[in-house]
Amino acid sequence: MNFNLSEAIEVLEKTPRTLESFLLGLSEGWLHGNEGEGTWNTMQIIDHLIDGETTNWIPRLQMILEDGESKSFPPFDRFAHLQQKPEQTLVEKIKEFKRLREDNITKLKVLMDSENKLEQTGIHAAFGVVKARELISTWVVHDLTHITQIVRVMAKRYRLDVGPWEEYLGVLKK
C-alpha cells in the first residue's frame, strides 16, 4: 500500500487547476465531443465530478466515522448529473467544482485528524466492509480516471485526421 493522506490531498487539490489549464480557452469544437452513444462529453464529466463533491466522498466519509458498519452508504447515482444545469458554461462549472473541492479538502483535514481514522470502516451496499483510506484513495483515482477520460475524448476528435498514424496512437483505441 502506498496511501498517505497528505499525498492524496496533493492530487485532490490539483484537479481543479489542471482542468482549468487544460480546458479554459479551448474552442467549442473541443468541448462537445463524446465517444459515441451513452458516453459523456467534457461538460457532463465535470457535472459528474461536481456531483461527487456534493453527494459522494465527504458524506460517505462522515458516515464511516459516525455510523461505522451500522448502516450502508446510500447509492451514488452515477448518472444524476446528466439532468443537471445544462445552462452553466464550462467556466462556471469548473469554478463551482473548484469551490466545492476546496471546501471538501478543508472538511477532509478536519475529519481525518488522526492516522487511526484511516482504518475505520463502513458498509458499501455492493462491496461490504470498506475502509476510510480506501474511500479516500478512490476519490483520488476517480479524479485521475475522469481526467484521462476528458483527454481521451478530445483525442478522438482527431481519430480520422491523423491518417495512418492512428496505428501508433494508443489513446485512439481505448
Place this chain on the structure above:
Amino acid sequence: MNFNLSEAIEVLEKTPRTLESFLLGLSEGWLHGNEGEGTWNTMQIIDHLIDGETTNWIPRLQMILEDGESKSFPPFDRFAHLQQKPEQTLVEKIKEFKRLREDNITKLKVLMDSENKLEQTGIHAAFGVVKARELISTWVVHDLTHITQIVRVMAKRYRLDVGPWEEYLGVLKK
C-alpha cells in the same frame, strides 16, 4: 475531418501549462512509478515529449514543405530519450519542454502561412504518403496520449489502495 490549424494550436499551446498544473509540487512518490518493466515513468515521458520537439514534428513538417515526396523522414527514435539527462529535475524538464514548444509554435505559424500547405505531402518510411495536416493532427494527439499516460501511471500507484473500488475504476485496468 475536424482539423483546423488554429484549433490544433490551442491544444499544443496548453500542454506545458497542463503538465505544470498537474505535476509541479507533487511528492516524489507520485513521479517515479511506471506500469511495469519496459514502461516509462513521468520523467521519461517528459523527456520523450522534449525529444519530439527537437527531432520530430517541426523537422518533419519542414521536410514535407521543402522536399515533398522526394525523400522519406528519418525515423523518430521513440526510445532515444531513455538515455537522456537523468540529472534534470522535473521543474527543469517541464521548463525546457515549454520553451521548445513555444519556439515550435512560432515556427509552425510561420511555416503554415497558407491553408494550401496543409495538403502538402511527404513520405513516412513505414506509412508512405502523409499530409502536413495529418502530421500536425498527430502532434496534437501525441500530446494527449502522453498526458493520459502520465495520469494513468499515477492512478496505478493506488491500485491496491482503493480496495474493492478497483472494479469501478477503468483507468486501473488499462
